[in-house]
Amino acid sequence: MINAGIFYVISILLLGLSDFSEKLKKYRYIFFFLILLVIWGGNRFNGADWINYINVYRGFNDENSILNVIYLGRFEWLFSIWMWIFSRAGIPYEGFVASIALVNILCLLWVIxxxxxxxxxLCLITLFLIEGWTLYHEQLRQAIALSICLVAAVHFLNNRKRLAYFLIVFSTGFHSSAFFSLLFFYVINRVLRRKNAPLSLHEIILTSLAIVSSVGIVVVAMKLGVLNLIGLSRLQEKFEYYETDQLSGSSLINVGMIAYLLGFCILLWYRKTVLRQRVAWLSFAWSMAILWCFLGPWLRIFAIFTRFEHYLIIFIPFAVCVYSSSADQNVKQIAQRTLITILFSATFFIRIALNPEHQIWVLNYQNVFVSLIFDMHLDNVDVRKDVICENFSQYDNNFCGEFSSK
Incomplete structure (x- = not known):
């Protein structure tokens, strides 16, 4: 048994070594790859989404028709096929998780x-604290979709637009929310037209209002049951589940809203650096991150839309770490920005760790590789599932009995 907090602290220290050790810089990509593979690839039965995944994974072992997998599968078609291939090959579920982590890590390191x-x-520490658990530990489908979308953004920025659009369409095969990343292309075009300058606050506000209006129309359509009429019954079902589920909605309007204000202040602090650098990717990342500050509170009104936040918040590490050690900053400025960035990012994991519903896996974190290295006990899958489902029932949440795939 290991506390997730201890595991996170050790992981953060290891990720930060390359920025201070000259010996590691030559091999830092290999070093980062191995560290992240242990963290995400070894992830075993932490969180709750895995309960849905492993139930489907077991069922695919007896499925012979790929057409049934595509048309009758519970998840998006590419993710279902990937899961089916691994299940039919007799590979344990942990191997499937490691394969997802492998693709995510390669995509992230390629983008970096x-x-x-x-x-x-510092970039990976920030990303790890903000998205390391909620996205890359739990939401496997959306994690791989977002990783591919980041690759698409780089290609679009380098004028390989057909490939970029193809990758976005491809990524929807893993999670349907990936269509939201088309916003990347609009923002990139605006940045390029502004000669690599970030979006102005006026443009940010107008863009936010347009997206909020679009989300509002979708909400009205869902409430009227229009999605059932156009063949999107599963999306309608998701909306109804998240609208009524207490645990899923517990992260809406609460103290976590302060994060948007803090993020806004930090990003404004970096704006002068972004304007001075005039680097397209940096201006794009900053613009997407500041959009999160404006759109995040609105997206959290309905829990089903919170997954769109990932397509915005993922850019905070890129916005504040790309040129954080530039020559035009002194040591004191670098230290201040580094400390503030890490403290802000840490609030995301702290909020997760302190949530009573999450204590069951925070206090008993499971990792395959850590277990092998230190000969630590791993819970049996069914025992782990029963413990987590019982924990949910204490909070009047029927996650294990309801439709809850994300």
């Missing part, structure tokens, strides 16, 4: 290398 981030360790 292409956009020439200087403080890679």
């Amino acid at each position: 290398k292409k956009v020439r981030i200087e403080s890679i360790g």
Whole structure:
């Protein structure tokens, strides 16, 4: 048994080594790859989404028709096919999770290398604290979809637009929310037209209002049951589940809303640096991150739309770490920005760790690789499932009995 907090602290220290150790810088991509593979690839039965995944994974072992997998599968078609292949091959569920982590890590490191981030360790620490658990630990489908969308954004920025659009369409095969990333292309075009300058606050506000209006129309359509009439019954079912489920809605309007204000202040602090650098990716990342500050509170009105936040908040690490060690900053400025960035990012994991519903897996974190290295006990899958489902029932949440795939 290991506390997730201890595991996170150790992981953060390891990720930060490359920014301070000259010996590691030469091999830092290999170093980062191995660390992230242990963290995400070894992830085992933490959170709740895995309960849905492993039930389907077991069922695919007896499924012979790929057409049934595509048309009758519970998840998006590419994710279902991937899951089916691994299940039919007799590979344990943990191997499937590791394969998802492998693709995510390769995509992230490819993006980091292409956009020439200087403080890679700080960028990964920030990303790890903000999205390491909620996205890359739990929401496997959306994690791989978003990783592919980041690759698409780099290609679009390099004028490989057909490939970029193809990757977005491809990523929807893993999670339907990936269509939201078409916003990337609009923002990139605006940045390029502004000669690599970030969007102005006026443009940010107008863009936010347009998206809020669109979300409002979708909400009205869902409430009227229009989605059932146009063949999107599963999306309608999701909406009804998240609208009534207490645990899913517990993250809506609460103290976490302060994060948007803090993020806004930090990003405004970085705006002068972004304007001075005039680097397209940096301006794009900053614009997407500031959009999160405006759109996040609105998206959280309905729990089903919170997954769109990932397509915005993922850019905070890129916005504040790309040139954080530039020569035009002194040591004191770098230290201040580094400390503030890490403290802000840490609030995301702290809120998760302190949530009573999450204590069951925070206090008993499960990792395959850590278990092998230190000969630690791993819970049996059915025992782990029963413990988590019982924990949910204490909070009047029937996650294990209701439709709850995300």
